[in-house]
Amino acid sequence: MNHDAYDDNYIRGILNNVKSIAMVGASPVNVRPSYFAFKYLAQRGYDMIPINPGHVGKSLLGKPFVAQLSDIGRPIDMIDIFRNSSHIMPVVEEALKLSPLPKVIWMQLGARDDAAAEKAEAAGIKVVMNRCPKIEYGRLSSEISWMGVNSRTLSSKRAPIPTQGMRLSLNRTSVGGGETAASDRAAKNKNELT
Amino acid sequence: MTDRHPGFSTLAVHAGAQPDPTTGARATPIYQTTSFVFNDADHAASLFGLQAFGNIYTRIGNPTNAVLEERVAALEGGTAALAVASGHAAQVVVFQQLLMPGDEIIAARKLYGGSINQFTHAFKSFGWNVAWADPDDVASFERAVTPHTKAIFIESIANPSGSITDIEAIAAVARKAGVPLIVDNTLATPYLIRPIDHGADIVVHSLTKFLGGHGNSLGGIIVDAGTFDWSKDNKYPMLSEPRPEYHGIKLQETFGNFAFAIACRVLGLRDLGPALSPFNAFMILTGIETLPLRMQKHCENAKAVAEFLSGHPKVAAVNYAGLASDKYNNLARKYAPKGAGAVFTFSLKDGYDAGVNLVSNLKLFSHLANVGDTRSLVIHPASTTHSQLDDAAKVKSGAAPDVVRLSIGIEDKEDLIADLEQALTA
Numbered sequence: 001m002n003h004d005a006y007d008d009n010y011i012r013g014i015l016n017n018v019k020s021i022a023m024v025g026a027s028p029v030n031v032r033p034s035y036f037a038f039k040y041l042a043q044r045g046y047d048m049i050p051i052n053p054g055h056v057g058k059s060l061l062g063k064p065f066v067a068q069l070s071d072i073g074r075p076i077d078m079i080d081i082f083r084n085s086s087h088i089m090p091v092v093e094e095a096l097k098l099s100p101l102p103k104v105i106w107m108q109l110g111a112r113d114d115a116a117a118e119k120a121e122a123a124g125i126k127v128v129m130n131r132c133p134k135i136e137y138g139r140l141s142s143e144i145s146w147m148g149v150n151s152r153t154l155s156s157k158r159a160p161i162p163t164q165g166m167r168l169s170l171n172r173t174s175v176g177g178g179e180t181a182a183s184d185r186a187a188k189n190k191n192e193l194t
Numbered sequence: 195m196t197d198r199h200p201g202f203s204t205l206a207v208h209a210g211a212q213p214d215p216t217t218g219a220r221a222t223p224i225y226q227t228t229s230f231v232f233n234d235a236d237h238a239a240s241l242f243g244l245q246a247f248g249n250i251y252t253r254i255g256n257p258t259n260a261v262l263e264e265r266v267a268a269l270e271g272g273t274a275a276l277a278v279a280s281g282h283a284a285q286v287v288v289f290q291q292l293l294m295p296g297d298e299i300i301a302a303r304k305l306y307g308g309s310i311n312q313f314t315h316a317f318k319s320f321g322w323n324v325a326w327a328d329p330d331d332v333a334s335f336e337r338a339v340t341p342h343t344k345a346i347f348i349e350s351i352a353n354p355s356g357s358i359t360d361i362e363a364i365a366a367v368a369r370k371a372g373v374p375l376i377v378d379n380t381l382a383t384p385y386l387i388r389p390i391d392h393g394a395d396i397v398v399h400s401l402t403k404f405l406g407g408h409g410n411s412l413g414g415i416i417v418d419a420g421t422f423d424w425s426k427d428n429k430y431p432m433l434s435e436p437r438p439e440y441h442g443i444k445l446q447e448t449f450g451n452f453a454f455a456i457a458c459r460v461l462g463l464r465d466l467g468p469a470l471s472p473f474n475a476f477m478i479l480t481g482i483e484t485l486p487l488r489m490q491k492h493c494e495n496a497k498a499v500a501e502f503l504s505g506h507p508k509v510a511a512v513n514y515a516g517l518a519s520d521k522y523n524n525l526a527r528k529y530a531p532k533g534a535g536a537v538f539t540f541s542l543k544d545g546y547d548a549g550v551n552l553v554s555n556l557k558l559f560s561h562l563a564n565v566g567d568t569r570s571l572v573i574h575p576a577s578t579t580h581s582q583l584d585d586a587a588k589v590k591s592g593a594a595p596d597v598v599r600l601s602i603g604i605e606d607k608e609d610l611i612a613d614l615e616q617a618l619t620a
Contacts, residue, residue, distance in 0.1 A: 031441035033448050036245035109450045132450065138247050145210060146247045146255060148263030148459065149274040149452050154200060154208045159215040164233075175200055175209070175268065182390045183273045183420025183451040 001121060003114065003129050005184035008152070008174035011136050014104050014126060016170055018077035019047055021133075022069060022102075024091050025082035026050035028060055034082040034108075035060070037134040044137060045167045049076065069094050078104040080133060081111060088113035092120050101125060106133060130187070141168035152181070202269065202385060203486045210264030211479075224476045225257045244440055244448070244460060254464050258472040262479050266405070266415050267455075269384040269482075270397050273420030274455035276463060277413060277475060281380060281400025282312055283468035284414035288376060288396060289345070290466065291432045291457045295321025298342040302329040302359065303590045304352035307580035309378070310591060313347075328590075332363040339371045344429060346373060350389055350529070351381040351515075353565065354575045354599040355592025356538035358515045358525035365393025372429070374422045380404070381537050381565070385489040386530045395422040396454065403566025404536075407481040407488050411474040416458050420451030433457050488568070488604055493533025495570075495610060496602040502611045503540050508548070508618050510596070514538040536602040537565045539575075545596045549574055552598060555617035558609060565601035570610055573599050 021041060027034045028050075042048045042061055050060040053067040066072055069079065069091075079102050081091050088107055095102055096119065104126045107113065112129040120127050138144030142151045143162055153172035160168055200208070211222050230249040232238035240246035249255055259277045267275040278284050289299065301313055303326045313324040327334040329348055346368045348359050361377060368375035374395035379387060383404045389397050399405060401413035424433035424446045433453055436442035440460070446453040463469060493516070500514035515522035516534030526534040542548040552572075553561050559572040563579055573579065580593035588594055602610065 030245075031243060031443065033443075036240065036243075039240070040246065110447060135450065142212065143247050145264050146249060146257065146260050147274065147452075148255070148260055148267065148276050148455055150209075150264055150267035150272060152268070154204070155212050156208070158213040158218050161215045173200075175205070181273075181420075182271055186419075186421035186423075187451070 001117075001127065003112070003117060003127070004188035005181065006128065006131070008140065010126075011128065011131070012140055012170045012174075014078070014106075014128065015133065015137055015140065018104055020049065020076045021046050021078045021080050022049040022051050022066075022072060022076045023080045023082055024051045024069070026052050026060055026065070027082075028052075028055055028058060028065075033132075037080075037082070037108075037132060040134045041137070043164055045165050069098060075100050076102050078102060078106055080106045080108065082108050083111065085111050085113050089116045092116040095125075096120070096123055104128070106131070108132060109135070137168075137170070140170040140172065142172060143168060205265070205268045206385075206485050207483050209268035210261040222258055222261045222476060222479055224472050225252075226472050227256075228252050244443060244456075252472065253467055253469045254459060256469075256472045256475070258479075259470055259475040262401075262413075262470075262475045262482075263415065265479065265482055266384075266399070266401075267417055269388075269485075270379070270417045271384075271388055271390045271419075272397065272417035272455075274452035275415050275417045276455050276458045277401070277415045277470045278463060279414065279468040279470050280412050281378070281398065281402065281414040282308060283466075284398040284400075284416045285309065285312060285378075286316075287458050287462035287466060287468065288398060288416055289317070289322060290462050291454065292344045292374070292430060293320070293322045294431075296323075296342060297321075297344045298323045298325055298340060300325045300327050300335055300338045300343060300346045302327060302348040302352070303587075304329050304355055304357060304359075304592050305347075305349055305378070306353040306380075307575065307583060307591065307593065310580075310587070311582055329357070329359045329364070332360060332367060335364055335367045336370075339367070343371055343373055345376055346371075347376045347378070349378045349381065350387045351535045351537070352592060353381055353537060354539050354579065354597070355513055356381075356515055356522075356535060357513070357592065358522040358529055358534065360525055361387075361389055361392040361394060361529065368395070369393070372426070381535050382530060383485060383489060385486050386493070386532055386535060390417070390419040390421070392529070395419050401478045402564070404489065404492070405482055405485060405566075406478040407485065407566060407568060408477070409564055409567035409569065411477040413470050413474050413478050416455065418452050418455035418458075422454070424453060432461060437461070489533065489536075491604040492536035492602060495604065495607040496536040496538065496600075497533070498607040499600065499602055499610055499614065500538060500540075502614065506615075506618060508543055510541045510543045512538070512540040513592070537599065539592060539597045539599045541594070541596040541598070546576075549596060549598045551620075552617050555620040556613055557616070558605065558613040559600070565599075567601065568604050570603035570605060571601040575599050
């Protein structure tokens with residue numbers, strides 16, 4: 001699995017199929033990226049579970065905080081890890097003890113741990129690293145185009161009007177990454193250049 | 195199934211545009227409105243805090259402009275773009291994100307005269323300094339690097355001389371210096387040259403020229419390649435440090451590889467204010483749909499006119515990189531194999547006065563200060579676009595007193611040649 005650049009269909013498949021997402025490191029502080037990614041994904045219809053041992057007893061947008069993955073007490077489709085790279089491995093190890101296993105482990109923008117990814121993939125779990133599910137959902141649905149962002153997708157179908165709790169179509173035609181996306185190459189070459 | 199790669203012409207028609215969600219309108223509607231209603235107080239707060247995707251106020255973003263932004267980002271191979279009121283506005287907004295008083299940029303000496311003025315005079319009053327380098331001598335960029343250098347700025351095809359810049363060589367200098375390479379791609383358009391493929395980190399355009407293409411609407415745009423790591427050291431605090439006006443958000447941490455375009459929008463456009471009119475965005479978008487067809491014709495006509503002039507007894511020299519004999523022909527073959535553009539200069543054996551006579555004798559060419567129109571245009575740079583430079587700087591920028599600049603349109607080339615012929619012999 002190439003974790004430098006993902007095929008849109010890989011990301012699309014994950015976002016179309018997962019229903020429940022446990023967000024490790026979700027913050028109740030409404031200016032933190034984890035807070036607004038949590039809120040966005042909840043508004044797009046995902047069953048969100050905030051994981052943060054420091055806030056047990058409180059809730060985030062009506063969802064009670066849970067201390068750790070094993071306390072969720074029901075199967076979850078995806079774990080979204082909002083921690084920096086050095087804190088990834090323990091979360092993945094904890095996830096590997098769940099039964100049933102989650103289908104997807106997603107590490108946030110800026111977070112990457114190849115050894116942890118390898119462990120998860122060996123157990124049959126799909127892994128995404130250094131991406132934000134809010135940005136990817138916004139990109140593949142073209143909702144992010146309001147910000148002048150290149151969604152790298154095309155569609156001749158009438159767009160739905162996004163409303164609260166509405167899942168948007170992610171099934172647009174992808175323009176593709178690899179050979180044209182300089183940003184992907186830059187991310188891949190980052191270590192070689194420095 | 196792997197992702198398909200639509201071609202350039204498909205992107206020129208479709209990228210960023212989709213039938214309108216409310217009405218089903220197929221052409222991109224002109225959202226001629228200053229403001230957009232919020233769903234509720236929470237939605238408003240989310241938008242102002244950069245937490246949700248959506249529209250607030252046309253100075254910060256507009257749905258018509260957003261289609262233009264995504265389209266140009268797609269054509270250039272960037273992650274995001276920001277449209278502004280003019281090419282000059284694009285440059286101010288870019289440098290406001292990169293420079294603090296006392297910082298420096300290195301700029302190619304061969305630039306549009308307006309850019310030379312902006313960098314020399316307006317930027318000086320902001321405390322931003324410019325070091326000039328020779329685009330034909332890559333080592334001169336390397337020598338100009340100092341600890342205060344924050345960016346390198348070049349034109350892909352230089353105005354007015356039509357010379358081609360070795361983007362990859364200068365990108366290597368920028369990379370070594372740890373600064374972004376900014377390329378003004380106005381005269382090439384992404385149809386002829388895609389600077390990001392050659393190592394540019396930021397591309398700027400005057401949309402007024404070939405992209406809009408019809409000489410009816412001003413506009414500018416900034417494209418973020420998504421290639422530069424703004425947080426590697428402390429050189430670019432606008433992107434790497436918490437922003438007090440947005441509750442301490444760090445832009446690169448939050449927006450990843452399109453953080454520069456977001457900074458240009460939420461710090462640059464918001465505070466400096468050079469917003470593009472949605473009507474102009476619509477006109478420019480309509481122009482871009484035919485960009486590939488127009489550029490083919492522009493280049494075909496330009497080559498024919500350049501060949502005619504280079505064989506004319508009254509002409510001293512023609513500077514068109516598309517001619518096999520031209521100094522820049524090798525660079526043109528490498529960077530612009532589909533054509534060397536449609537703006538170039540030539541000089542007359544009888545010097546300045548003959549140039550002035552030629553301009554006044556032309557009947558089809560319009561004498562005006564623009565390039566990249568459907569119509570063919572002519573100007574004498576030394577007395578107009580480059581008049582504020584001293585004589586030595588005029589020569590260095592490719593605007594010597596005996597030089598005439600042409601911007602070749604999409605008329606029938608036989609008519610353009612006939613007009614030049616009659617004006618040269620009149």
